[in-house]
Amino acid sequence: MSSSANHAVSYPRFLVRLLSVATDGGLQFYAWMTFLTAIALVGANAWAHQVADGMVLTHMTDHVSWGLYIANFTFGVGLAAGGVMMVIPAYLYDDHAMHDVVIFGEILAIAAIVVCIGFVGVDIGRPDRIWHMIPGVGRFNWPMSMLTWDVLVLNGYLVLNLHIVGYLLYHRFTGRKPNKRWYMPFVMASIVWAISIHTVTAFLYAGLGGRPFWNSALLAPRFLASAFVSGPAFIVLLLLAMRWLSDLKIGAGPIRTLVSILRVTTVVNLFMLASEVFVEFYTGGSHTAAAQYLFFGLEGHNDLVPWMWTSIVFNVVAAGIFLTRKGIEDNRFLVAACVLTFMGVWIEKGMGLIIPGFIPSTLHEIVEYAPSLVEWKVTAGIWALGGLVLTVGVKCGVAVLSGHERLVKG
Amino acid sequence: MSDSADGVSRRTLLKAAGATLGAAAFAQALAPLASWAEGMSSEDFLATHYKELDAEGLKTALKRIEEDTKKKTGVDVHVTADAPIPGVKFGYALNLSICIGCRKCAEACHEENNHDRKTNNSYIRVFEMDKGSIDFAKGTVDYAHPVPQPDKFYMPVQCQQCDNAPCVSVCPVEATWKEADGIVVVDYDWCIGCRYCEAACPYHARRFNWQAPEVPAKEINPDQGYLSNRLRPQGVMEKCHFCLHRTRKGKLPACLEACPTGARVFGNLLDPDSEIRWVLANKRVFVLKEELGTKPSFFYFFDE
Numbered sequence: 136m137s138s139s140a141n142h143a144v145s146y147p148r149f150l151v152r153l154l155s156v157a158t159d160g161g162l163q164f165y166a167w168m169t170f171l172t173a174i175a176l177v178g179a180n181a182w183a184h185q186v187a188d189g190m191v192l193t194h195m196t197d198h199v200s201w202g203l204y205i206a207n208f209t210f211g212v213g214l215a216a217g218g219v220m221m222v223i224p225a226y227l228y229d230d231h232a233m234h235d236v237v238i239f240g241e242i243l244a245i246a247a248i249v250v251c252i253g254f255v256g257v258d259i260g261r262p263d264r265i266w267h268m269i270p271g272v273g274r275f276n277w278p279m280s281m282l283t284w285d286v287l288v289l290n291g292y293l294v295l296n297l298h299i300v301g302y303l304l305y306h307r308f309t310g311r312k313p314n315k316r317w318y319m320p321f322v323m324a325s326i327v328w329a330i331s332i333h334t335v336t337a338f339l340y341a342g343l344g345g346r347p348f349w350n351s352a353l354l355a356p357r358f359l360a361s362a363f364v365s366g367p368a369f370i371v372l373l374l375l376a377m378r379w380l381s382d383l384k385i386g387a388g389p390i391r392t393l394v395s396i397l398r399v400t401t402v403v404n405l406f407m408l409a410s411e412v413f414v415e416f417y418t419g420g421s422h423t424a425a426a427q428y429l430f431f432g433l434e435g436h437n438d439l440v441p442w443m444w445t446s447i448v449f450n451v452v453a454a455g456i457f458l459t460r461k462g463i464e465d466n467r468f469l470v471a472a473c474v475l476t477f478m479g480v481w482i483e484k485g486m487g488l489i490i491p492g493f494i495p496s497t498l499h500e501i502v503e504y505a506p507s508l509v510e511w512k513v514t515a516g517i518w519a520l521g522g523l524v525l526t527v528g529v530k531c532g533v534a535v536l537s538g539h540e541r542l543v544k545g
Numbered sequence: 546m547s548d549s550a551d552g553v554s555r556r557t558l559l560k561a562a563g564a565t566l567g568a569a570a571f572a573q574a575l576a577p578l579a580s581w582a583e584g585m586s587s588e589d590f591l592a593t594h595y596k597e598l599d600a601e602g603l604k605t606a607l608k609r610i611e612e613d614t615k616k617k618t619g620v621d622v623h624v625t626a627d628a629p630i631p632g633v634k635f636g637y638a639l640n641l642s643i644c645i646g647c648r649k650c651a652e653a654c655h656e657e658n659n660h661d662r663k664t665n666n667s668y669i670r671v672f673e674m675d676k677g678s679i680d681f682a683k684g685t686v687d688y689a690h691p692v693p694q695p696d697k698f699y700m701p702v703q704c705q706q707c708d709n710a711p712c713v714s715v716c717p718v719e720a721t722w723k724e725a726d727g728i729v730v731v732d733y734d735w736c737i738g739c740r741y742c743e744a745a746c747p748y749h750a751r752r753f754n755w756q757a758p759e760v761p762a763k764e765i766n767p768d769q770g771y772l773s774n775r776l777r778p779q780g781v782m783e784k785c786h787f788c789l790h791r792t793r794k795g796k797l798p799a800c801l802e803a804c805p806t807g808a809r810v811f812g813n814l815l816d817p818d819s820e821i822r823w824v825l826a827n828k829r830v831f832v833l834k835e836e837l838g839t840k841p842s843f844f845y846f847f848d849e
Contacts, residue, residue: 158560172567180574187581189756189779190738197752200743260738260753260780263590267718267737274594274719274735282717282741344837345711345747421682498670498702498749499681 178516217366449479646699653803
């Protein structure tokens with residue numbers, strides 16, 4: 136009885152303290168949050184216009200019917216799944232140095248899922264009918280539609296990570312030892328779940344027989360490989376930023392572990408790309424047209440060519456840096472490699488994956504696509520929203536883990 | 546924290562002011578949504594899925610559409626919802642030997658189905674192809690010269706009304722389905738506009754309403770169907786429906802009636818004496834992209 140009474144007092148207290156931490160900070164913090172809010176506002180306004188006037192404000196067409204939004208959605212799912220690459224060493228291999236920082240991987244996953252849901256939301260022509268998707272209330276075409284699977288796994292992953300982060304932080308706040316029964320099963324589930332969100336997202340494309348560029352069994356493995364590049368790369372940058380901006384002491388161990396992961400995943404990712412390129416171009420025939428368009432241009436149409444080669448150069452250079460000693464020892468090299476490969480995967484998994492699925496069209500017409508200003512505004516707005524969630528999450532995490540926020544000051 | 550009590554309250558006050566300012570800014574940013582919501586009634590928002598409408602509900606829904614159209618365009622239209630005819634499965638065959646590529650079919654579709662005038666939308670795309678190949682890579686829809694050209698043949702493509710339709714499987718909300726007479730339909734009042742079906746279709750048969758379609762009042766075809774040519778709302782998918790508001794009443798599709806060469810054959814696949822069954826039994830027939838296993842109900846054939 137006493138324990139539940141305690142929770143009734145300490146849990147609201149915990150939430151109030153977090154709210155205070157989330158809205159309190161120095162000038163730098165307020166400037167950063169104002170900056171992100173301003174971008175989110177621009178995005179919200181652009182989206183409102185898009186809903187009112189129609190998706191004609193985007194540059195999508197009946198030929199290229201998914202564009203920048205779905206490209207960013209796909210990349211975001213990878214980022215969310217990549218967050219789990221902290222969880223595997225921490226719990227599966229029992230790396231204790233990782234235990235504290237693993238929470239930041241999960242906070243990243245939460246922010247990334249918010250971004251994903253945002254991008255799917257703005258891509259829908261009739262947001263007022265979103266309730267048609269609610270199982271029981273609307274008509275949820277499960278298990279046939281891969282999109283319904285995606286809705287389930289993404290929301291499930293969000294809930295799992297919210298639970299794990301919330302549970303661990305709350306116990307650190309109250310000074311209680313967390314009960315393994317209440318988080319270990321969820322941590323293990325989140326590992327499987329992280330893989331599932333990206334597999335399901337890949338199946339969404341790979342299952343379409345009419346789109347040879349996507350209709351490849353390698354798509355899901357490739358998605359995972361690139362997720363395990365972009366996720367850890369972002370977390371390395373995040374940990375370095377936290378070391379610089381906060382007084383939470385993060386040792387060299389976790390970063391070294393992440394770089395070890397990146398050494399393998401960047402190379403595996405490039406290897407899979409090379410396999411696909413070989414099969415496409417050695418076989419030839421009309422199925423190669425999309426890859427031809429992406430890498431070399433097709434019949435004088437080559438909007439994506441510079442993007443794709445930029446991505447390849449970024450990923451190759453980053454993989455090279457990670458493999459040298461400097462990649463681990465010199466932070467300047469480490470940061471450069473992480474930024475390069477993050478951008479490289481953003482191009483490859485975003486525009487480089489979605490757009491060639493539509494060019495040439497199923498009847499071999501070539502209509503090119505470049506996002507409109509409205510699309511860029513909305514996209515920036517959603518990433519800014521993700522940035523707000525991440526900043527608040529990390530700030531709360533640091534405050535609790537560093538011992539600044541405790542139920543009983545000691 | 547070393548703030549004095551005064552400092553804390555000032556800080557709280559500033560935070561509250563900031564939050565209020567932020568909320569006001571977001572409300573302002575989202576203002577365009579207000580005008581959008583104005584044009585929408587609660588019946589629109591709470592529309593029932595077509596399959597869940599009973600006889601009474603369907604009557605109300607048809608009346609609502611007629612009244613809405615009257616209000617918005619001033620035109621008196623008649624909207625019907627004919628059920629599939631038992632014992633009928635529609636099939637379409639197209640004679641590539643005599644199609645001359647005049648695009649009268651695409652034009653007839655445009656007028657019959659109240660397509661957006663500005664985009665010149667139609668459910669039919671006519672490809673001009675090089676003789677000696679049926680590779681679409683060698684075809685084009687952008688031809689502007691007298692037809693037929695001697696070294697070309699012409700291939701109209703529209704919805705193939707697949708038995709194993711990828712567009713139907715992928716829809717997350719069952720807004721598109723295959724009717725008993727083989728026609729794949731869209732419920733314009735249920736579609737959420739995610740365009741997954743458009744990505745899934747191997748025949749480029751689906752069209753999205755990137756904005757509300759516009760048809761001048763005097764050009765609106767008043768003979769409309771719930772699942773076919775009624776005026777579509779913004780943000781939803783549409784596609785060829787074999788003119789079901791005509792064909793379920795025993796008439797022929799508009800594209801067939803417009804064809805000057807008689808290249809098009811439409812009929813009941815379940816009737817062994819139908820013309821289309823004769824074509825399937827006696828001509829060299831093929832379907833588009835047979836290797837995908839979509840099982841089209843649309844066939845192409847040659848004379849010679």
